Amino acid sequence: MSIQGHVFKYGANVDTDVIIPARYLNTAEPAELARHCMEDLDPSFISRVQPGDILVAGANFGCGSSREHAPVAIKASGISCVIAPSFARIFFRNAINMGLPILECTEAAEAIQNGDRVSVDFDTGRIENLTRGQTFTARPFPPFIRRIIEADGLMGTLRQLQGKGE
Amino acid sequence: MAMTLTQKILAAHAGLNAVEAGELIEAKLDLVLGNDVTAPPAIKVFEAAGLKTVFDPERIALVPDHFTPNKDIQSAEHCARMRRFARDKQLSHYYEQGEEGMGVEHVVLPENGLVAPGDAIIGADSHTCTYGALGAFATGVGSTDLAYAMATGKTWFRVPEAIRIQLSGQLKPGVTGKDVILHLIGQIGVDGALYQSLEFTGPGVAGLSMAERLTICNMAIEAGAKNGLFPVDDATRAYLAHYAPERVAKNDFTVYEADPDARYARTIQIDLAAIRQTVAFPHLPENTREIGSFDPIPVDQVVIGSCTNGRLEDLRLAAHWLKGRKVAKGLRLIILPGSQRVWREALKEGLFEIFTDAGAVVSAPTCGPCLGGHMGILAAGERCVSTTNRNFVGRMGHPKSEVYLAGVPVACASAVLGRVAGTDELDA
Numbered sequence: 001m002s003i004q005g006h007v008f009k010y011g012a013n014v015d016t017d018v019i020i021p022a023r024y025l026n027t028a029e030p031a032e033l034a035r036h037c038m039e040d041l042d043p044s045f046i047s048r049v050q051p052g053d054i055l056v057a058g059a060n061f062g063c064g065s066s067r068e069h070a071p072v073a074i075k076a077s078g079i080s081c082v083i084a085p086s087f088a089r090i091f092f093r094n095a096i097n098m099g100l101p102i103l104e105c106t107e108a109a110e111a112i113q114n115g116d117r118v119s120v121d122f123d124t125g126r127i128e129n130l131t132r133g134q135t136f137t138a139r140p141f142p143p144f145i146r147r148i149i150e151a152d153g154l155m156g157t158l159r160q161l162q163g164k165g166e
Numbered sequence: 167m168a169m170t171l172t173q174k175i176l177a178a179h180a181g182l183n184a185v186e187a188g189e190l191i192e193a194k195l196d197l198v199l200g201n202d203v204t205a206p207p208a209i210k211v212f213e214a215a216g217l218k219t220v221f222d223p224e225r226i227a228l229v230p231d232h233f234t235p236n237k238d239i240q241s242a243e244h245c246a247r248m249r250r251f252a253r254d255k256q257l258s259h260y261y262e263q264g265e266e267g268m269g270v271e272h273v274v275l276p277e278n279g280l281v282a283p284g285d286a287i288i289g290a291d292s293h294t295c296t297y298g299a300l301g302a303f304a305t306g307v308g309s310t311d312l313a314y315a316m317a318t319g320k321t322w323f324r325v326p327e328a329i330r331i332q333l334s335g336q337l338k339p340g341v342t343g344k345d346v347i348l349h350l351i352g353q354i355g356v357d358g359a360l361y362q363s364l365e366f367t368g369p370g371v372a373g374l375s376m377a378e379r380l381t382i383c384n385m386a387i388e389a390g391a392k393n394g395l396f397p398v399d400d401a402t403r404a405y406l407a408h409y410a411p412e413r414v415a416k417n418d419f420t421v422y423e424a425d426p427d428a429r430y431a432r433t434i435q436i437d438l439a440a441i442r443q444t445v446a447f448p449h450l451p452e453n454t455r456e457i458g459s460f461d462p463i464p465v466d467q468v469v470i471g472s473c474t475n476g477r478l479e480d481l482r483l484a485a486h487w488l489k490g491r492k493v494a495k496g497l498r499l500i501i502l503p504g505s506q507r508v509w510r511e512a513l514k515e516g517l518f519e520i521f522t523d524a525g526a527v528v529s530a531p532t533c534g535p536c537l538g539g540h541m542g543i544l545a546a547g548e549r550c551v552s553t554t555n556r557n558f559v560g561r562m563g564h565p566k567s568e569v570y571l572a573g574v575p576v577a578c579a580s581a582v583l584g585r586v587a588g589t590d591e592l593d594a
Contacts, residue, residue, distance in 0.1 A: 013357070015556075017537075017538075017556065018559050021560050022203075022232075022537040022539060023543075023560075023563075025232075025233075025537075026238060026240035026244065028244075040565040059357055063390065065556075066289075066291050066292040066306040068207060068290075068308035069203075088357070088360070089361050089390070089392055090307060093308060093311060094307075094308035098308075154314070155313075159215070
């Protein structure tokens with residue numbers, strides 16, 4: 001499975017309050033959450049993001065709250081993948097559970113620039129910067145994580161199992 | 167194989183003799199927690215999966231605290247959904263507004279006797295790590311993990327390595343547990359303990375009250391930690407005897423100790439006597455400065471409360487510093503008792519009279535302004551000194567507002583002086 005898109009690049013410690021401010025947590029609807037995604041960090045993000053685009057950021061992406069609304073908002077905004085040197089641990093877990101692909105890769109996160117066109121192959125962990133002709137390798141997802149991503153999240157895998165009558 | 171305290175608890179809950187850092191395990195849970203922000207999506211997932219029953223109605227706590235008393239129609243709908251689920255599944259630990267036992271989740275769970283040493287607890291709230299103060303393993307998760315845990319009573323963990331925080335000495339008067347954890351976060355950064363445990367130990371532990379340990383563990387997540395953890399001692403046992411007499415009577419808890427030869431990622435020494443009143447400047451908890459090391463900063467609002475500093479001890483401390491003093495003209499001081507029990511005790515002890523005389527407003531127990539929900543939202547350009555746990559951009563309101571995190575004494579001094587200030591600057 002691979003994706004391709006333009007990059008939105010941000011700094012370190014992008015927290016869950018700027019990903020989706022708590023004042024909007026009185027809803028859990030993905031489309032509504034997406035309308036406010038990154039609002040307090042980059043108000044123009046939501047008007048510019050295109051389906052397939054990629055978030056690249058500094059270390060400790062997603063720090064702060066346990067709100068699953070954060071990866072839900074990012075995914076519903078159209079973002080196909082987040083690349084950072086490290087992720088806050090609850091965000092890491094939530095992103096996988098929500099089927100939002102995330103890759104830890106310090107070199108890629110540092111070298112890729114805002115607006116670059118990048119492709120990512122989740123099976124191999126290969127990250128290619130098509131704008132600058134650079135290639136990076138992140139640790140690929142193990143098979144069970146790939147299944148979760150492909151099933152659109154943890155509950156998707158449960159539905160698949162139930163569909164098979166297992 | 168030698169294990170840390172966290173590893174001991176996790177091994178026991180995974181039914182294993184030993185675990186090591188990095189290992190993936192499935193663990194049985196003693197308690198599973200959700201609130202009015204995180205439980206509704208979990209309930210949706212639970213029902214969408216066709217699940218009918220929870221693993222144990224005695225071991226799930228659902229606490230409406232973030233946007234309660236309901237701040238708007240959507241919040242009311244979320245709370246209603248959670249209330250229906252709690253009734254339908256006959257959950258023992260669902261707390262309604264005004265009921266004894268109700269309040270901010272991380273204040274009420276220990277107060278209600280639901281947390282004891284050796285427990286393994288997950289909560290769909292990042293500050294679930296608070297319970298490490300009682301020698302329990304407790305960590306935050308998201309709503310889907312909550313749904314799975316409500317159904318099965320289990321979850322998976324990657325076994326963390328630990329940072330050992332070796333405490334010595336004793337806090338100086340006016341310096342609190344909040345200053346200790348802010349100092350530590352300032353030292354190691356907001357990702358300084360990412361994926362790791364913070365295990366507190368050493369001769370300095372004995373001098374820290376349970377309220378201070380709860381505050382310290384509460385903010386372990388602000389250093390990126392999976393959990394914070396204190397060893398069990400006389401203070402823990404006294405706390406349990408008071409708040410969890412049933413579990414004490416049944417001897418329904420297990421005290422674990424780290425192996426003496428356990429391996430740590432690193433050890434950090436902290437001399438408590440050297441810690442001074444500390445403030446975290448906008449917009450990260452790691453931006454710490456000691457009182458006295460910066461130019462005057464005018465303040466519009468002060469908030470005292472939250473799962474970090476909304477306990478009875480915090481309110482007593484606030485009363486101590488506010489007694490006979492007045493809030494600065496034009497400044498708003500909002501005090502939020504952390505639970506119905508704290509509220510009642512504070513009333514009984516006459517603390518509200520002191521607060522009212524000082525010119526403060528006292529709220530019902532709620533998370534409220536801490537996460538920019540309600541009950542004290544900031545306008546553009548406004549500054550707030552707050553005893554809460556996060557000062558991210560837009561955390562308490564407008565993205566151009568500012569939050570300065572501090573302990574209760576600094577919050578009181580700032581309220582009286584109208585600027586970010588320490589208690590040394592108050593007139594005797």
